[in-house]
Amino acid sequence: MSLFSVFNISGSGxxxxxxxxxxxxxxxxxxxxxxxxxxxxxxxxxxxxxPLPADPGxxxxxxGVGMGGVRVAGVMQSTEPGREIYDPGNxxxxxxxYVQMPNxxxxxxxxxxxxxxxxxxxxxxxxNVAKTLIQKTLTI
Numbered sequence: 588m589s590l591f592s593v594f595n596i597s598g599s600g601x602x603x604x605x606x607x608x609x610x611x612x613x614x615x616x617x618x619x620x621x622x623x624x625x626x627x628x629x630x631x632x633x634x635x636x637x638p639l640p641a642d643p644g645x646x647x648x649x650x651g652v653g654m655g656g657v658r659v660a661g662v663m664q665s666t667e668p669g670r671e672i673y674d675p676g677n678x679x680x681x682x683x684x685y686v687q688m689p690n691x692x693x694x695x696x697x698x699x700x701x702x703x704x705x706x707x708x709x710x711x712x713x714x715n716v717a718k719t720l721i722q723k724t725l726t727i
Contacts (some may be wrong), residue, residue: 590720590721591721596713597711600657603658604707610633622679628669631690632662633664637659638657667690668690
């Protein structure tokens with residue numbers, strides 16, 4: 588693996604984690620929303636990652652498998668059931684007086700946010716270390 592491929596790998600990780608943070612922000616912003624224009628509650632979004640294939644020349648020499656980074660395969664809506672609150676005066680309440688709320692668990696979203704931030708910071712640190720190594724190599 589060349590030193591320059593570290594830029595591609597860490598850059599792809601930063602882009603993926605940025606999209607994960609965007610999904611977390613959307614989930615947290617809509618955690619208490621009543622519903623959309625169709626009356627359906629907000630569904631939490633989850634980002635799915637997949638590995639990127641490595642460049643053919645970037646194998647590790649032992650297993651023949653190289654590292655290529657990561658990309659977002661898609662953003663899925665959670666299938667978890669939403670929570671219900673009793674509010675018979677709400678216009679969106681059903682015949683029993685319950686209102687369907689989003690299926691966003693704020694505690695889980697905060698954990699996802701911290702995890703995404705730490706992963707982003709690790710990718711940024713790897714990027715900066717590779718940049719420093721290349722700069723030092725050029726001064727030799």
